[in-house]
Amino acid sequence: MTVELHAYHYSVYSWIARLVLREKGVSHDYVEVNPFATDMPSEYLTKHPFRRVPTLVHDGFVLYETAAITRYIDETFTGAPLQPTGNRARARLTQIIGIIDAYGYWPMVRQVFSHRVFKPCTGQPADESEVRSGIVSSERVLGALEALAEGGGFLVADQLTLADLHLAPMMAYFNAAEEGRAVLARHPKLSVWWHSMSARAAFIATDPGLPGQ
Numbered sequence: 206m207t208v209e210l211h212a213y214h215y216s217v218y219s220w221i222a223r224l225v226l227r228e229k230g231v232s233h234d235y236v237e238v239n240p241f242a243t244d245m246p247s248e249y250l251t252k253h254p255f256r257r258v259p260t261l262v263h264d265g266f267v268l269y270e271t272a273a274i275t276r277y278i279d280e281t282f283t284g285a286p287l288q289p290t291g292n293r294a295r296a297r298l299t300q301i302i303g304i305i306d307a308y309g310y311w312p313m314v315r316q317v318f319s320h321r322v323f324k325p326c327t328g329q330p331a332d333e334s335e336v337r338s339g340i341v342s343s344e345r346v347l348g349a350l351e352a353l354a355e356g357g358g359f360l361v362a363d364q365l366t367l368a369d370l371h372l373a374p375m376m377a378y379f380n381a382a383e384e385g386r387a388v389l390a391r392h393p394k395l396s397v398w399w400h401s402m403s404a405r406a407a408f409i410a411t412d413p414g415l416p417g418q
């Protein structure tokens with residue numbers, strides 16, 4: 206049995222996949238692919254036509270889209286289940302992942318984190334207007350997640366789920382920006398959740414850090 210994850214060190218979606226593999230205890234080979242590189246190997250595009258990361262390859266079965274990858278990992282490998290059994294809890298899990306992907310990723314990561322933290326770390330010019338507009342959009346996302354969170358250490362169903370593992374890396378990047386931290390601090394249920402998620406061994410072990418750290 207071979208499991209290969211094609212991923213990029215600083216990619217938040219790659220972190221989600223690595224985190225789920227770690228929580229499930231799935232050993233795997235890691236192949237670094239930089240989706241922002243102009244010389245990305247053309248062979249990779251046969252796996253992922255949209256030129257993104259990550260992609261999972263399990264015994265020749267190629268799968269991209271992080272939510273599909275993490276669900277597949279949970280349903281294929283042993284280890285504590287990361288999806289609840291009740292219909293409503295499962296619907297909430299899917300809803301939260303949908304919110305993160307559709308409304309959270311861009312403002313939290315590509316606007317706030319990228320322009321406040323990542324670009325300055327790598328000496329690239331940052332755009333303050335991206336940070337400001339990202340914060341406005343992120344406020345709505347955190348407000349929606351705060352309303353859906355159960356309260357306590359997990360978002361859904363009082364157990365660790367794929368929803369927690371999808372949000373945690375995004376929140377880590379958002380929280381690395383001063384403005385992001387201030388927004389998170391205004392959301393009490395998410396703050397309690399973040400305190401508990403960010404202390405998990407798998408989360409700490411998979412943290413890619415920042416360039417130059």
Ligand SMILES: N[C@@H](CCC(=O)N[C@@H](CS)C(=O)NCC(=O)O)C(=O)O
Nearest residue numbers: 216217218240257258259270271272
């Ligand atoms: N819908 C994709 C999104 C993956 C994604 O956007 N990955 C980023 C890195 S975090 C990427 O490859 N970006 C390359 C680009 O924007 O050109 C998924 O769920 O896997």
